[in-house]
Amino acid sequence: MSSKDEVFEYLIDQLRQRVSKFDVVAEIHKMSIDRTITGRSGYSDKENAIIDAYIGRDSDSERIIHNLKQHLARKDDEIHVLKARLCRAKDKVKELRGTIEHMNLDFDRVTSCHVQEDANTLSDKLEHSDGWIEWRGVGDSPVPNNTKVEVELRFGKIMSNHPSAFRWEQLGAMDDIIKYRVIK
Incomplete structure (x- = not known):
């Protein structure tokens, strides 16, 4: 009784007997634990197939959970890298703003000198040329x-x-x- 159809038939029979799904899963879990202690011989082929299906589903879930945890760990690493890049970019922006501010002050200082020189030159020209x-x-x-x-x-x-x-x-x-x- 290793086919999935037989397992589903057994579960459907259990549901027809008005057993809740939680009770069936809990019962299968108990049988799985008991079987690990006593071995397969204490159960029928049908029961062993159901327990095997449950264990398989459980191991699939564990594998999926493990893969998801690894994926999340990689994403956490990527997030840390991106946060570090963002921090460096913010520092670079601050540095560039400081440079721009410094350049603006230099520009204002230099151009104000030239404007004054140009004004003096223009007034000299005007005086000498009517x-x-x-x-x-x-x-x-x-x-x-x-x-x-x-x-x-x-x-x-x-x-x-x-x-x-x-x-x-x-x-x-x-x-x-x-x-x-x-x-x-």
Whole structure:
């Protein structure tokens, strides 16, 4: 009686006799323990087949549980590795933020010196040139539209108007702006 069908038939018979499933499993467990002490000879072939099926199911469960425990242990190791990586990444972010902050302070310090130098140079140029500023023709008008400017063209003519009235880019023509000054 080693086939599963026979085992199931026996269990179904037990259920038909209104024995609860828990009672059947508990009884089989008792029989299994008893059989380990007394041996197989104390039980019928049918009972031995049922006990063998129970033991097989039990060993399968143990193997599954063992495999799951190993799987969880591996996952725990992976979690520890990931936590360590996260910690290192957070430390690196802190380090980079410190570096960025340091670079920003250096940039502010250096550019504030250059801005002051540029302002001094521009004011020197304005004093020596009666407010005229050289224009190299790069970009749009350097002054706001609500002001009035005087421009000197390459061929020497000086004109005054709002900045939008002039072509500020240089094309190498005689009417290119070479310098300007704000007259308001």
